[in-house]
Amino acid sequence: MQETPGVVIAESRLGELHVVLGGTGGAGASVVRELAANGKRVRAASRRRHNDPEVEWVVLDARQADDVKRACAGASVVYHCANVPYRDWEAQLPVIADAVIAAAAAAGATLVVMDNLYMYGPVDGPMTEATPRRPVGHKGRLRSELEKKYLSAHRSGTVRLTIGRASDFYGAFGLSAPLALAIDPMLQGKRASWIANLDAPHTLSYLPDVARGLITLGERSEALGQIWHIPAAEPLTGRQFITMAAEAIGRHAEMSRITLPMMWLAGLFDAQIREATEVYYQFAKPFVIDAAKFTNAFGGHVTAHREAIPVTVEERRRRPAGSSQRGAE
DSSP states (O other): OEEOSSOEEOOOOSSOEEEEESTTSHHHHHHHHHHHHTTOEEEEEESSOOOOTTSEEEEOOTTOHHHHHHHHTTOSEEEEOOOOOGGGHHHHHHHHHHHHHHHHHHHTOEEEEEEOSGGGOSOSSOBOTTSOOOOOSHHHHHHHHHHHHHHHHHHTTSOEEEEEEOOEEESSSOOOHIIIIIIHHHHTTOOEEEESOTTSOBOEEEHHHHHHHHHHHHHOGGGTTOEEEOOOSOOBOHHHHHHHHHHHHTSOOOEEEEOHHHHHHHHTTOHHHHHHGGGTHHHHSOBOBOOHHHHHHHOOOOOOHHHHHHHHHHHHHTSOTTOOOOSOO
16 A cells, blocks of 8 residues: 555556546546446545445545645546535635646546536527637636636647536435425425526436446547537426425425525525525526537437436435535535
8 A cells, every 4th residue: 555645545456447536526426436336446536535345535635736646646537526615616626627637647547527507607598518608707707717727738738638517416416406405405394495486497417417428528539628518308497306306205395486685695694605696597597508419429318307306315315314415526
């Protein structure tokens, strides 16, 4: 065993190595699960240790470039699923991006970046990879700048990379709006909530589908140097999602709407909610992704919501009491 100041890396099984940064977050944990289920050799890195005999776990701070470089040593593919709370985005995400790019480059690995949709800003009609970048707030502008950073690193020959984008997550892991506002409260016997508009169609991405999409991008050389929207099932309104979740839980669907003034008021006491007001627009009118580019290039199966929501409910129901898994790790 080799020990380093901040990172402990065990001797690994022979075979191609897949490294997942942010391995206990929503997307990262789902990628780890999918890779391990397929018999891949996996090293997962996060701020806290997790016990899994099928996976090699590394505890690190993704802002520490040397630690990230050690964690990625020997990797064939690096999946960058690490994230931080909203309030830390501007200070920390560029630092993490630089560390991850350098680490993947040093390993000679393909870098797969998990991204969101903030850089597009308010849109009319489905979003494609060519949708103009018109962010309305500092988080959207940051995401647009990070996109440029990543693609520049690829074009300069620094690292081979590809970017996968998905909409709001739901599934076993993480803490996204559909989980924190709808499924988890209903599992606790409380009323479900939805931001802005209960009847606006919204793309909701099931995490196992996201994981399979990211892994596909890491396996296909034609994905390199490009942005890809990961396929999801048909858009649902908040009302439809909550109703399906309530049916799976076995209770009546009680729901309420969270308005922008309500978020402003709550934001006086909660920095995360205050920061979330920037993306209120995403729930106020249709917010739908077009993933035809990915489907035409790679095909792939997406899980129907009527199958995915009951599985999510059951897995969330079985979580240990006090579980704090987050949507961004």
